[in-house]
Amino acid sequence: MKSTATTTGAASRSRSGRSRLLKSMSSRYDLYLMLLIPIVWYLVFHYGPLYGLQIAFKNFSPAKGIFESSWVGLEHFERFVESYYFWRLLWNTVSINLFSLLFAFPIPILLALLINEIRSKAFSKIVQNVTYIPHFISIVVMVGMLMLFLSPRGGPVNAIIEALGGEPVRFLDSAAWFKTIFISSNIWQNMGWQSIIYIAALSGVNPQLYEAAKMDGASRLRRIWHVSLPGILPVIVILLILDVGHFMNVGFEKILLMQNNLNLESSDVISTFVYTTGILKGEYSYTAAIGLFNSVINLALLILVNRFARKKAETSLW
Amino acid sequence: MKRNWGTLLLSTLVVSGMTLTACSSGTPSDDKGDPSDTANNTKSVSAEGFPIVEEPIKLEMFTRIAPTNGPFKDMPVFQDYEKMSNIQVEFTEAPTDGFNEKKNLLFASNELPDALYRSGLTPLEATRYGAGGQLIPLEDLIESHAPNLKLLMDTYPEIRSAITTPEGHIYAIPGIVTVNAARTDKRWMNQTWLKKLNLKEPETTEELYEVLKAFRDQDPNGNGKQDELPMTARNGLSIVPIMGGSFGLDFQLGYNINLENDKVDIWMGSERNKELLMYLNKLYTEKLLDNELFTHKEAQYLAKQGSGNTGFFFDQTNNPMLDTKVADQYIGISPVEGPHGDRLQLAAPVPRDFGAFAITSVNKHPEATMRWVDYFYGDEGSTLLRFGRLNEHYELRDGIPYYTDAFLATGNQSKLTPYAGGGAPHLISEKVASYINPPQVQEAQKKLDPYMPEIRYAAPMFDEQTAQQINVLRNDIDKYYEEQSTKFIAGTLSFDKWEEFQATLKKMNIDELQKLYQEAYDNIKNQ
Numbered sequence: 001m002k003s004t005a006t007t008t009g010a011a012s013r014s015r016s017g018r019s020r021l022l023k024s025m026s027s028r029y030d031l032y033l034m035l036l037i038p039i040v041w042y043l044v045f046h047y048g049p050l051y052g053l054q055i056a057f058k059n060f061s062p063a064k065g066i067f068e069s070s071w072v073g074l075e076h077f078e079r080f081v082e083s084y085y086f087w088r089l090l091w092n093t094v095s096i097n098l099f100s101l102l103f104a105f106p107i108p109i110l111l112a113l114l115i116n117e118i119r120s121k122a123f124s125k126i127v128q129n130v131t132y133i134p135h136f137i138s139i140v141v142m143v144g145m146l147m148l149f150l151s152p153r154g155g156p157v158n159a160i161i162e163a164l165g166g167e168p169v170r171f172l173d174s175a176a177w178f179k180t181i182f183i184s185s186n187i188w189q190n191m192g193w194q195s196i197i198y199i200a201a202l203s204g205v206n207p208q209l210y211e212a213a214k215m216d217g218a219s220r221l222r223r224i225w226h227v228s229l230p231g232i233l234p235v236i237v238i239l240l241i242l243d244v245g246h247f248m249n250v251g252f253e254k255i256l257l258m259q260n261n262l263n264l265e266s267s268d269v270i271s272t273f274v275y276t277t278g279i280l281k282g283e284y285s286y287t288a289a290i291g292l293f294n295s296v297i298n299l300a301l302l303i304l305v306n307r308f309a310r311k312k313a314e315t316s317l318w
Numbered sequence: 319m320k321r322n323w324g325t326l327l328l329s330t331l332v333v334s335g336m337t338l339t340a341c342s343s344g345t346p347s348d349d350k351g352d353p354s355d356t357a358n359n360t361k362s363v364s365a366e367g368f369p370i371v372e373e374p375i376k377l378e379m380f381t382r383i384a385p386t387n388g389p390f391k392d393m394p395v396f397q398d399y400e401k402m403s404n405i406q407v408e409f410t411e412a413p414t415d416g417f418n419e420k421k422n423l424l425f426a427s428n429e430l431p432d433a434l435y436r437s438g439l440t441p442l443e444a445t446r447y448g449a450g451g452q453l454i455p456l457e458d459l460i461e462s463h464a465p466n467l468k469l470l471m472d473t474y475p476e477i478r479s480a481i482t483t484p485e486g487h488i489y490a491i492p493g494i495v496t497v498n499a500a501r502t503d504k505r506w507m508n509q510t511w512l513k514k515l516n517l518k519e520p521e522t523t524e525e526l527y528e529v530l531k532a533f534r535d536q537d538p539n540g541n542g543k544q545d546e547l548p549m550t551a552r553n554g555l556s557i558v559p560i561m562g563g564s565f566g567l568d569f570q571l572g573y574n575i576n577l578e579n580d581k582v583d584i585w586m587g588s589e590r591n592k593e594l595l596m597y598l599n600k601l602y603t604e605k606l607l608d609n610e611l612f613t614h615k616e617a618q619y620l621a622k623q624g625s626g627n628t629g630f631f632f633d634q635t636n637n638p639m640l641d642t643k644v645a646d647q648y649i650g651i652s653p654v655e656g657p658h659g660d661r662l663q664l665a666a667p668v669p670r671d672f673g674a675f676a677i678t679s680v681n682k683h684p685e686a687t688m689r690w691v692d693y694f695y696g697d698e699g700s701t702l703l704r705f706g707r708l709n710e711h712y713e714l715r716d717g718i719p720y721y722t723d724a725f726l727a728t729g730n731q732s733k734l735t736p737y738a739g740g741g742a743p744h745l746i747s748e749k750v751a752s753y754i755n756p757p758q759v760q761e762a763q764k765k766l767d768p769y770m771p772e773i774r775y776a777a778p779m780f781d782e783q784t785a786q787q788i789n790v791l792r793n794d795i796d797k798y799y800e801e802q803s804t805k806f807i808a809g810t811l812s813f814d815k816w817e818e819f820q821a822t823l824k825k826m827n828i829d830e831l832q833k834l835y836q837e838a839y840d841n842i843k844n845q
Contacts, residue, residue, distance in 0.1 A: 061446075061450045062425050062426045062427070062428050062447075062450060062452065063428065063447070063450035063451045063452045063679075064450070065428070079790070083794060084794045084798065084822070084825075084826060085794065085797070147613075152609070153610070170609070172613060173612060173613055173808065174810070175810070260612055260613055261554070261612055261800055261801050261804035261805070262612055262613075262804055262805065262808055262810060264801050265801075277793065279418075279419050279422060279423070280418050280419060280422065281422075281442075281789075281793070282422040282425065282426070282443060282446065283789075283793075284426055
């Protein structure tokens with residue numbers, strides 16, 4: 001509706017609009033100069049490399065360079081789709097993300113609500129710090145810790161299992177356990193960090209609303225349900241959309257480090273496949289095609305979720 | 319405002335998702351190797367004797383540095399050789415972990431050094447980058463400027479066939495091993511345990527099984543706990559080639575191939591392989607074979623060798639045990655005989671380390687570079703490379719170099735030579751092998767000698783198109799084979815699925831792969 005109204009006078013207004021823009025630009029030239037830095041950064045590091053994307057449709061030979069390599073059309077895409085591992089890669093990539101979204105997404109919200117309800121300021125700060133410190137552990141160290149803790153020979157987790165009379169479980173060499181371990185350790189590591197943004201949003205909720213709800217005799221749970229949650233709903237939706245934006249890009253380094261032939265059945269994902277085939281074996285065109293395939297799915301998902309959110313929750317990225 | 323932010327964000331996400339797909343900015347190799355330039359240089363390169371060049375020149379080389387090595391510029395071989403040859407080499411060192419990644423990115427971005435040293439190029443990489451013009455063909459240079467290498471290639475014809483493409487080009491030269499002991503993994507068994515339990519060296523797979531069971535149950539280390547590790551091996555499927563010989567499986571042409579009457583037979587789906595995997599599965603599930611086999615890292619494996627708490631393991635030398643007190647506990651045993659009377663020892667081919675050295679198209683002094691590396695294919699150069707300086711690092715006994723005790727005591731042995739960590743372009747002959755081939759290893763090798771294959775064909779070279787075809791096939795097949803074999807051994811996949819395994823291999827076109835290898839083999843035969 002709004003757009004039809006604006007188009008009618010657009011032609012006549014555009015000239016004056018342009019001169020006004022130039023005028024304001026020259027008067028605020030310093031601000032625009034600052035803006036130039038991120039624009040150049042995007043052009044150089046994000047749009048520039050798009051040029052190389054054409055190798056997905058070519059037989060890239062480094063000696064000939066990107067431009068000179070010969071075109072092969074969709075050959076690499078066909079090879080990937082027909083490859084024996086196609087469905088497994090797709091399923092693992094999608095399922096790890098889906099489960100992450102299902103289990104790992106709500107937990108920081110719950111944590112934020114809990115921390116918000118803690119009365120003692122000092123105690124809530126301690127809880128917050130304790131939960132977000134694991135975020136700073138590097139991935140390599142994190143995987144090393146997992147290996148130590150879950151080792152069947154002398155790892156504390158298996159020691160407990162054995163003490164309770166169970167058989168030691170080989171957590172890290174089992175396809176069945178892989179996703180559980182991957183996602184739950186992600187939750188442990190990141191929930192505190194991710195909850196910060198929700199805690200900030202919660203502190204922005206008008207305290208009068210809580211007081212009013214209290215006066216009306218709402219219990220704590222009711223107050224959370226009717227005041228806190230609606231108050232941070234826009235933030236939740238935005239973060240959800242952002243998460244979907246990374247949907248196909250799983251935590252590549254962590255998966256690669258945890259991968260072995262025994263859990264490959266459920267740990268083989270597109271990004272690790274691209275790494276092992278593309279970088280280690282030098283098949284750049286083939287893996288560029290796979291990467292492009294991945295990105296296209298990602299983009300489609302993002303647009304879908306954004307549209308859905310705009311309709312249902314009236315919040316969206318654009 | 320909000321709208322713009324969203325669009326910007328979206329673009330970031332999309333584009334950053336794509337950055338992986340675009341990691342190169344190469345331009346075709348330009349005219350750095352100007353012909354007139356080369357002609358001038360040829361004159362100043364002396365055909366023999368030192369220095370190699372009258373005017374000092376500088377070369378950049380890309381190399382792999384193993385965890386045990388120190389910086390290359392501190393190695394006596396390169397310091398002394400620089401003075402001798404008038405060629406100064408500047409090494410760019412990349413650690414073993416992530417080396418392949420760096421190497422491939424070097425080619426993809428076309429930012430090439432003058433040469434690749436200890437580069438471990440695969441045959442496919444050599445063909446691909448050679449045909450693409452990033453590596454230069456070396457066959458004429460070898461003819462004119464590499465007397466030592468030429469002599470070796472004439473003595474051992476399998477070297478030439480292993481490194482020459484069907485078009486007749488050589489793009490990379492290998493590390494060459496003429497001493498048998500450096501071509502095999504010894505089978506180290508804990509003789510202290512054997513004696514204590516009153517057992518004899520196992521001769522068959524069944525006896526081996528019994529011995530390992532005794533190691534596990536009868537507390538040979540005498541601490542009252544069942545903590546012995548009966549058998550271990552390098553990470554992954556390294557155990558397959560080691561035990562495969564007892565089940566009639568050979569490793570010809572650098573792949574899972576048996577050769578019978580000039581017929582290439584890829585045995586991955588064969589009954590023999592099933593028997594082998596079942597045997598290994600039995601060892602694994604009864605905890606006779608290290609259950610950390612598929613997860614432990616190299617360092618952990620080496621530590622297990624020196625712990626004295628291991629019954630049976632495999633390594634080329636006794637070096638990892640040397641610094642520990644347990645070295646004397648171990649003796650090498652022969653390969654065991656399998657259920658069908660097979661008793662074969664796996665041995666690496668004479669051109670053991672493929673792609674150890676290559677010269678790139680940006681190199682302005684290819685002749686000098688070839689002469690530079692050729693020195694290490696003679697005993698004199700190899701001695702310098704492996705042992706360093708006479709009297710300072712080594713002494714001669716009966717003309718054979720040995721490290722001095724004083725030098726060994728410093729613990730710097732592996733820091734000062736580029737051979738430690740494997741893959742250096744040089745000759746390993748009887749003469750320079752005293753350290754890796756001490757009496758204990760010689761004894762172990764003697765046990766293996768009767769079972770060595772008559773001839774071991776190295777991985778053949780294919781033309782670029784065939785190489786690509788094989789690569790596409792093997793990408794899927796190898797991945798599948800490795801993963802399923804691992805699961806069969808670890809028992810997470812039951813042998814009921816064997817037929818499915820065979821059918822999938824068929825579906826992945828293993829017959830086509832066999833045909834391509836057959837053609838390559840026929841080519842070698844006809845040469």
